[in-house]
Every structure is written in structure tokens, then in C-alpha cells.
Amino acid sequence: MEIIQTDIAIVGAGGAGLRAAIALAEMDPKLRIALVSKVYPMRSHTCAAEGGAAGVIKSDDSLDLHFNDTVGGGDWLSDQDAVEYFINEAPKELIQLEHWGCPWSREPNGSVAVRPFGGMKIKRTWFAADKSGFHILHTLFQTSLKYPSIQRFDEFFATDLLVDDGRCQGFTALEIRTGQMKQFQAKAVIIAAGGAGRMFPFTTNGAIKTGDGMALAYRAGAPLKDMEFVQYHPTGLPNNGILLTEGCRGEGGILLNKDGRRYLQDYGMGPETPVGQPVLKTMELGPRDRLSQSFWHEQQKGNTVSTRWGDCVLLDMRHLGEKKINERLPLVRDLCISYLGMDPVKEPIPIRPVVHYMMGGIHTDINAATPLPGLFAAGECACVSINGANRLGSNSLTELLVFGRKAAMSALAYMQSGLSTAKDAALAAQAKDSESRIQALFDQPAGQETINGLRQEMMHTMEQGAGIYRTGEGLAATCDKIAELRQRYVGISINDKSRVYNTDLMQALELGSLLDCAEAVAVGARDRKESRGAHQRLDFTARDDQNLLKHSLAYYHPKEPPRIDYLDVVITKSQPGVRDYSGAKK
Amino acid sequence: MSERQIELEVLRYDPEKDSAPRFQTYSVPCLNEWVVLDALNYVKENLDTTLSYRWSCHMAVCGSCGMMINGEPKLACKAFIHEYSDKIRVEPLAHFPIERDLVTVIEDFIGKLSSVKPYLIPKDDKPISAGEFKQTPAELIKFKQYTLCINCMLCYAACPQYGLVPEFVGPAAIALAHRYNQDSRDGGRDARQEVVASNEGVWECSFVGACSEVCPKHVDPAGALQQVKVASTIDWYKEHLMPWVKK
Structure with missing residues (x-):
């Protein structure tokens, strides 16, 4: 097996991975940096983020306001020291991107423009029309091309971490085009491989979002934190889950039920605000968890619009006018016309909540370090946690910049701290095991199980038991089902026996990652007997700060469900309070 | 349904x-x-x-x-x-x-994209603490369209010239170089011209315009190529006929 010697190897080349790579190249041009991804960097799912990135820049805003919006939005499950670091670094990172050429939308005087977003008291979302993630990703990718020390390994699928002497020393990865396994040796590894939304049937997430990075760390012993918190974005196209950005509501779009009522006023987010004049942090600019939950209640009451794609509510943007929609929301208009055959300039658009983001992920401290020495993580795959129980829209793009860079700084410091010499034989033995595991998928005779069959059952049970509202009973059934699927997964084989670009094999590996992550979500949710942020239990409807102002930590077991442990939330200055999104607050 | x-x-x-x-x-x-x-x-x-x-x-x-x-x-x-x-x-x-x-196999395209130095080469250095570069909406519009390329390579598949002369740098990469050249914050045009204005650069383009027709994002790479040609021609005249005029 070929050994690739690097100083620091990064798994994932989306926003966080690219930001980390650039930071490393800038800190020390002599570093050997390997940027390893199962797709070409510009295919990474950062590209699909639309709305924008939060950072305090305007004189009417303050770091305290951003702090309060984030911590309250997260239902006090965020670690406040991490939030403080995040909001301090946010503006610098966004300016850095501007210096690298990101085409941020502008005010007439040439300064960067900001737009309102849900759960934010002040307009602070930097945006590049409604293609903000796309522009951030391409700006980072193109900037990364300046640095010869960043060696890219595009279309390499990382399969297992190599852990020896108590520290992570690299990983094995399959070169997809040849099917050959390679051993990446590194003094530190950064995982930045995105979320796992594909465990659900209806998601904004692209096909590649299969939790591979989370599962890599989890199987190597690093716990997954707060996995039970899954964000539903309130406005997805009903036929295929394509996201319509929160910017639609930020610019003044309103949500209506079948009677034309702005139903959010009935769920603690009223009184009604004037149409086309959005008021921050109330009504349509409430936080995502509350909006998605309101949809569920409307559905229970029979107030939703019945469409051929299921129950929907309506997102009405007609009053914004064609000019504003074209200028601020061109992608939204294009997506509605292309994929739904409806023009938001002319008619209200049916939408429903859609799985969008995992608040949980690989447990890291404020330095982006995991409990496994030598292993760091950033971006959606990680849980720092700044997002707590519910992420505010436009914090995640900034997060991948701030903590992508932080992971690079920490990894470099770790590498320079004086490490023992790698034992090649031990690493080689582990790499060989990883290769054998892949080979077994080729050799196993065809059985009853199919990858698609197991995947469908997984998605179905996750939607049934671990959706917007959950019950102990439903979650127990989902936990049992996932445990069963994990057992059945052991028996799968692949039909495609070719070594060259074998997507049958990739999908088998991705399904394994998803099942591991799904079990952490379901078990975490079953054991969290309270309602907080995006985790809502019909059998435990109140938040329980007495017992559960804690992060959950799921520890992997190869055959059994994860062991769940708890860790106190870091509270520095904001004691848990009431999340008030009514217009009458203050 | x-x-x-x-x-x-x-x-x-x-x-x-x-x-x-x-x-x-x-x-x-x-x-x-x-x-x-x-x-x-x-x-x-x-x-x-x-x-x-x-x-x-x-x-x-x-x-x-x-x-x-x-x-x-x-x-x-x-x-x-x-x-x-x-x-x-x-x-x-x-x-x-x-x-x-x-x-x-798309390595050829990836290599060409890298070859045009598709990143901001700032006109002026400015520390982060000094804040953002100012750029008016009018300045942004000059290059915005060319930032929309998703690197899908449909334009290379449509380009008859790329089919005949694989060395041709091609529509998306040249449009991206043009994007940075047109950016009010950028001062890197000279550095990019070496590749963009070479024989394998814009001068290979026979202006069939197929690239713009197939572009799913309406980037109009053909338009970018023509603007680069005109600008490169002016460079040539300045250099050869009016050497006393600075570019």
C-alpha cells in the first residue's frame, strides 16, 4: 500500500476544510498539507448555502447582541465561551473573505450590505445575493490555488483513522478512480467533512452529505455530541426538498396557511407585522425551530394546503415585486420556476419544513480539538458547540471559517508540541485491516440485503420517530430499527466488482456512516427527556435545566447502541431564560 | 401526476x-x-x-x-x-x-482553471483591521456575472475548438480570469495575461458562441472571451505602436 507522508491531513474540502488548508499554508509555507475529499472541492455542499454569513460590522450592531441572539436561539445549550470566541472572530473572517475577492452584495456607498435573518435582533447577515455559500466556497477554492503547499487529493474516500500510541496519526483512503487504498500518515488530522442529513428522506442536503467524517471520528473513539438536535428549515420546496433561503423572509416574504392567515401569530410570534415590512426576531423572522414546529401544529389542525406532494403552507413573496426578487433572490426565483413550475413573482409558493442541518457532531473543545489527541474537527461535522439546540440561520457559514482556521492553528500547535515517532508497522497493520474490510464487501456473496433497501428503511424510521416532534415510544421503535439495520448491514455485498470508480462501493460505505450517525441521533433523542430547541418531545414538553442543561455524548460500540454520557454546558454570562419571539417583547 | x-x-x-x-x-x-x-x-x-x-x-x-x-x-x-x-x-x-x-476524467480542466491565477491579486495591500475594500454596486456588476460559473464544464463539451485543440485554455477558465481582471480590487491582470493572451488562450477561440448557449448559469463566457481579445489587442497596439504609453 502506498504511504503518503504529510504533516497535517484534512478530510473534507468544503468551506471548513479549505479555510483550514489556507490557514496552514499561510502560517508555515513549508508544511506538507494534504487536502483529501471524496469530491472535487467545488462540489462540496457549502455551495448550496444561500442566505449568508453573520458577523458584526455595522455601527448599530454589537458583539453582545450577536452573542445574545446566538445563545438564546440555541435555547442555552451553546457553550458560551465558544460563542464569544466565534462572534469576536466572525467579522475578521468575513473581511478576510472580502479581501480574497468574495463578491459580497454592497450598499450604494460601496460598503458591505447586510440583510435580516431569523432570530437576529439586528441585520447582520453578509450576503452575496442568494448564492452566499456558493461564492464563499469558490472564493476559498480559488484562493487555495495560490498555495503550492496544499496538495489536493480529489476523489479520495477516507475509510478509517489510524490511531496508535493514543493519538490519531493519519487515515486510510480509497482512491476512487483506481480503487486502490492509500495510507495517509499525518502528525495531526482535521476532519471537515460536513453533515449527515441524508439519513432522512426529505432533506436539503446533497447526496454527498452522508456523515462520513462524523463516523470516522466516532468509530475511532471520539464521541458525537448533541446528535439529537436536527434542524428543520421551515421553507423547502415540497417535491424535492430544495431550500428556499431564509432571505426570502428576511426580504419580506410571509407565511400563510390555507385560509391566508399568517399563522405564526398563533404560536407566540405575533402580533402580525405589516406585510412587506419585516420586523426582526418576530413573525416570519422567528427562529427556524419555532417556525418548523408551527407548521406541524397547523398540519395537526388541518390548516395546511393539500398538494400532490403532501401538506404545505404558502410562502408569499408577490408583494416584493419582480425587481427586488430578481436583485436579491434570483436563485430562489429560478429554483421555483425550474423545479416547481411556479413563479414567486406571480403566485405564493407551497413549502414545508425540510431536514437541513445537524447541530450535533464530533465533540470538540473551543480549540476545535477532539478528545482524541491529534484529531481536530470543524464545520457541520463538528460540535463546538456554538449552535446549541437550534442554530441561527447564517451562523454556520461563519462558523466554518472561524473554526476551520482555529482547527488549523490548534493542529499546528499540536504538531509542534513534540510527538513520539510514528511506528510504521503498527500503522501498516491498521491500514491493512481497513483494506480487508473493503475487500470483504467485494468478496461477500450476494445475499438478501440491498443498499437501497436498507437505506429506505433507515430514512423511513428516522422520519417516523426522530422528526420535528418526537415521543419516547416512537424513538424506542426507531432505536430498535436502527440497531436491527446495523446488524443487517453486516451482511451486505456489492454487485459492482470493478475497482474503477465504483459508486456501488461508495454507497455501501456511506450507508455504514449514516447508520452509525443515525443511531447516535435516535438514542440521544430517546434519552433526552425534555424539549429544547429543535428537540421536541410530546411526552416531555418542558425544558429541564435542572437535569439536562447538558450536552449529550454518544460513544461508539461496534455491535451495540452507543453509550450516552453527559457534559455540562459552559455558561459564562447568560443564564437560561425565556425565548421570547413575540413582537410585544422588550 | x-x-x-x-x-x-x-x-x-x-x-x-x-x-x-x-x-x-x-x-x-x-x-x-x-x-x-x-x-x-x-x-x-x-x-x-x-x-x-x-x-x-x-x-x-x-x-x-x-x-x-x-x-x-x-x-x-x-x-x-x-x-x-x-x-x-x-x-x-x-x-x-x-x-x-x-x-x-477532468484533470485537464482543473489544471487550466488553476493556470489562469483565479484569485484576487490585490491592487493595494490592506490589513484585516482596516476593514473591507469599498466596491460600489456598479463596480460589482462589472464582473458579477463571471463569478457565477459552477465549473460544470458544459462549455468545454460544447466548444468545437476545445475538441480540436485540447491545449485551448477554454471558456470557463478564461471567463474566470476575466472575472478577476474586472474586479475593482484586483491588480493581477498582467500576471494572468501570460496564459490568457497566449496562443492557447483567447486566440484559439473561433467565436462560435456555443459555450454561452449551453451555460446553465448564463455566465456568457463567449462575451468574456471577446472582451479579453479586445483588451489584449489594445495592449498589443500600445506596446508596439505607442511604447511611450503605459498599459
Whole structure:
């Protein structure tokens, strides 16, 4: 097996991975940096983020306001020291991107423009029309091309971490085009491989979002934190889950039920605000968890619009006018016309909540370090946690910049701290095991199980038991089902026996990652007997700060469900309070 | 919801088994609102797990799923079934070597993209603490269109010149160089001209305009190429006829 010697190897080349790579190249041009991804960097799912990135820049805003919006939005499950670091670094990172050429939308005087977003008291979302993630990703990718020390390994699928002497020393990865396994040796590894939304049937997430990075760390012993918190974005196209950005509501779009009522006023987010004049942090600019939950209640009451794609509510943007929609929301208009055959300039658009983001992920401290020495993580795959129980829209793009860079700084410091010499034989033995595991998928005779069959059952049970509202009973059934699927997964084989670009094999590996992550979500949710942020239990409807102002930590077991442990939330200055999104607050 | 049975004729090629590409036909029950990618996913999930192709976002922004659909370069996620007859032929992107089935080898494109120095080479240095560079909406509009390229390579598959002269830097890469050249914050045009204005650069372009016609994001690379040609011509005149005038 070929050994690739690097100083620091990064798994994932989306926003966080690219930001980390650039930071490393800038800190020390002599570093050997390997940027390893199962797709070409510009295919990474950062590209699909639309709305924008939060950072305090305007004189009417303050770091305290951003702090309060984030911590309250997260239902006090965020670690406040991490939030403080995040909001301090946010503006610098966004300016850095501007210096690298990101085409941020502008005010007439040439300064960067900001737009309102849900759960934010002040307009602070930097945006590049409604293609903000796309522009951030391409700006980072193109900037990364300046640095010869960043060696890219595009279309390499990382399969297992190599852990020896108590520290992570690299990983094995399959070169997809040849099917050959390679051993990446590194003094530190950064995982930045995105979320796992594909465990659900209806998601904004692209096909590649299969939790591979989370599962890599989890199987190597690093716990997954707060996995039970899954964000539903309130406005997805009903036929295929394509996201319509929160910017639609930020610019003044309103949500209506079948009677034309702005139903959010009935769920603690009223009184009604004037149409086309959005008021921050109330009504349509409430936080995502509350909006998605309101949809569920409307559905229970029979107030939703019945469409051929299921129950929907309506997102009405007609009053914004064609000019504003074209200028601020061109992608939204294009997506509605292309994929739904409806023009938001002319008619209200049916939408429903859609799985969008995992608040949980690989447990890291404020330095982006995991409990496994030598292993760091950033971006959606990680849980720092700044997002707590519910992420505010436009914090995640900034997060991948701030903590992508932080992971690079920490990894470099770790590498320079004086490490023992790698034992090649031990690493080689582990790499060989990883290769054998892949080979077994080729050799196993065809059985009853199919990858698609197991995947469908997984998605179905996750939607049934671990959706917007959950019950102990439903979650127990989902936990049992996932445990069963994990057992059945052991028996799968692949039909495609070719070594060259074998997507049958990739999908088998991705399904394994998803099942591991799904079990952490379901078990975490079953054991969290309270309602907080995006985790809502019909059998435990109140938040329980007495017992559960804690992060959950799921520890992997190869055959059994994860062991769940708890860790106190870091509270520095904001004691848990009431999340008030009514217009009458203050 | 109307359903139609589509004959999907897909190019297959496994270099380990096949001496040459072949076609395999799948009969796929398609909803009329589907795109060709949905039909491929149906095949992958239900009929034949050995079919290989790239895809991810299903919303025309990641640029993975470019392929030839009835002979035209298209994003499979934006090629609507209702726009086709009951027989659809799907092949890998033209002008790129086939890796496997619908997957092409794209290293040539990636190399060309890197070669044009597609990053901001700032006119003035400015520390982060000094804040953002000012850029008016009018200045932004000058290059905004050229930032929209998703690197899907449909323009390379459509470009007759790239088919004939593989050294041609090509539409997307030149449009990206032009994007940075037109950016009010940038001072790197001279550094990019070496590649962009070379024989393999803009001067290979025969201005057929096919690149702009197939672009799913309306980037208009052909327009960018023409602007680069005009600017490069002016450079040449200044340099050779008026050496006393600074560029």
C-alpha cells in the first residue's frame, strides 16, 4: 500500500476544510498539507448555502447582541465561551473573505450590505445575493490555488483513522478512480467533512452529505455530541426538498396557511407585522425551530394546503415585486420556476419544513480539538458547540471559517508540541485491516440485503420517530430499527466488482456512516427527556435545566447502541431564560 | 401526476471489462416533473447498482452532473423529462476522456482553471483591521456575472475548438480570469495575461458562441472571451505602436 507522508491531513474540502488548508499554508509555507475529499472541492455542499454569513460590522450592531441572539436561539445549550470566541472572530473572517475577492452584495456607498435573518435582533447577515455559500466556497477554492503547499487529493474516500500510541496519526483512503487504498500518515488530522442529513428522506442536503467524517471520528473513539438536535428549515420546496433561503423572509416574504392567515401569530410570534415590512426576531423572522414546529401544529389542525406532494403552507413573496426578487433572490426565483413550475413573482409558493442541518457532531473543545489527541474537527461535522439546540440561520457559514482556521492553528500547535515517532508497522497493520474490510464487501456473496433497501428503511424510521416532534415510544421503535439495520448491514455485498470508480462501493460505505450517525441521533433523542430547541418531545414538553442543561455524548460500540454520557454546558454570562419571539417583547 | 415510461439509453464503460464503450437501455417509469438525474437515480436504486455517475446537490449549483443528453451538454439535474420524447440517450461529457460509465476524467480542466491565477491579486495591500475594500454596486456588476460559473464544464463539451485543440485554455477558465481582471480590487491582470493572451488562450477561440448557449448559469463566457481579445489587442497596439504609453 502506498504511504503518503504529510504533516497535517484534512478530510473534507468544503468551506471548513479549505479555510483550514489556507490557514496552514499561510502560517508555515513549508508544511506538507494534504487536502483529501471524496469530491472535487467545488462540489462540496457549502455551495448550496444561500442566505449568508453573520458577523458584526455595522455601527448599530454589537458583539453582545450577536452573542445574545446566538445563545438564546440555541435555547442555552451553546457553550458560551465558544460563542464569544466565534462572534469576536466572525467579522475578521468575513473581511478576510472580502479581501480574497468574495463578491459580497454592497450598499450604494460601496460598503458591505447586510440583510435580516431569523432570530437576529439586528441585520447582520453578509450576503452575496442568494448564492452566499456558493461564492464563499469558490472564493476559498480559488484562493487555495495560490498555495503550492496544499496538495489536493480529489476523489479520495477516507475509510478509517489510524490511531496508535493514543493519538490519531493519519487515515486510510480509497482512491476512487483506481480503487486502490492509500495510507495517509499525518502528525495531526482535521476532519471537515460536513453533515449527515441524508439519513432522512426529505432533506436539503446533497447526496454527498452522508456523515462520513462524523463516523470516522466516532468509530475511532471520539464521541458525537448533541446528535439529537436536527434542524428543520421551515421553507423547502415540497417535491424535492430544495431550500428556499431564509432571505426570502428576511426580504419580506410571509407565511400563510390555507385560509391566508399568517399563522405564526398563533404560536407566540405575533402580533402580525405589516406585510412587506419585516420586523426582526418576530413573525416570519422567528427562529427556524419555532417556525418548523408551527407548521406541524397547523398540519395537526388541518390548516395546511393539500398538494400532490403532501401538506404545505404558502410562502408569499408577490408583494416584493419582480425587481427586488430578481436583485436579491434570483436563485430562489429560478429554483421555483425550474423545479416547481411556479413563479414567486406571480403566485405564493407551497413549502414545508425540510431536514437541513445537524447541530450535533464530533465533540470538540473551543480549540476545535477532539478528545482524541491529534484529531481536530470543524464545520457541520463538528460540535463546538456554538449552535446549541437550534442554530441561527447564517451562523454556520461563519462558523466554518472561524473554526476551520482555529482547527488549523490548534493542529499546528499540536504538531509542534513534540510527538513520539510514528511506528510504521503498527500503522501498516491498521491500514491493512481497513483494506480487508473493503475487500470483504467485494468478496461477500450476494445475499438478501440491498443498499437501497436498507437505506429506505433507515430514512423511513428516522422520519417516523426522530422528526420535528418526537415521543419516547416512537424513538424506542426507531432505536430498535436502527440497531436491527446495523446488524443487517453486516451482511451486505456489492454487485459492482470493478475497482474503477465504483459508486456501488461508495454507497455501501456511506450507508455504514449514516447508520452509525443515525443511531447516535435516535438514542440521544430517546434519552433526552425534555424539549429544547429543535428537540421536541410530546411526552416531555418542558425544558429541564435542572437535569439536562447538558450536552449529550454518544460513544461508539461496534455491535451495540452507543453509550450516552453527559457534559455540562459552559455558561459564562447568560443564564437560561425565556425565548421570547413575540413582537410585544422588550 | 402523470407517469411515462422512458427508454433511457446510457453509455456504459468499465475499463476493466469493456474494450470499448457500449450502450445499455433501461426502461424507467418517470414522473413528468422529474429531471434526467431522477431517472438515473431510479436505475441506480432499483435496476442496476453498477451504473456510475457523479451527482450531489440536485439544484444546479454543485456542477457535478454535467453529461450529454441526446447529444447536448446538460446538467442532468436541470434536464426535464417533459422536454424529451420517450427515448433519451445519456453519455458522458464530450471532449473529456471516459473514466467509467458517465464519469469523465477532468484533470485537464482543473489544471487550466488553476493556470489562469483565479484569485484576487490585490491592487493595494490592506490589513484585516482596516476593514473591507469599498466596491460600489456598479463596480460589482462589472464582473458579477463571471463569478457565477459552477465549473460544470458544459462549455468545454460544447466548444468545437476545445475538441480540436485540447491545449485551448477554454471558456470557463478564461471567463474566470476575466472575472478577476474586472474586479475593482484586483491588480493581477498582467500576471494572468501570460496564459490568457497566449496562443492557447483567447486566440484559439473561433467565436462560435456555443459555450454561452449551453451555460446553465448564463455566465456568457463567449462575451468574456471577446472582451479579453479586445483588451489584449489594445495592449498589443500600445506596446508596439505607442511604447511611450503605459498599459
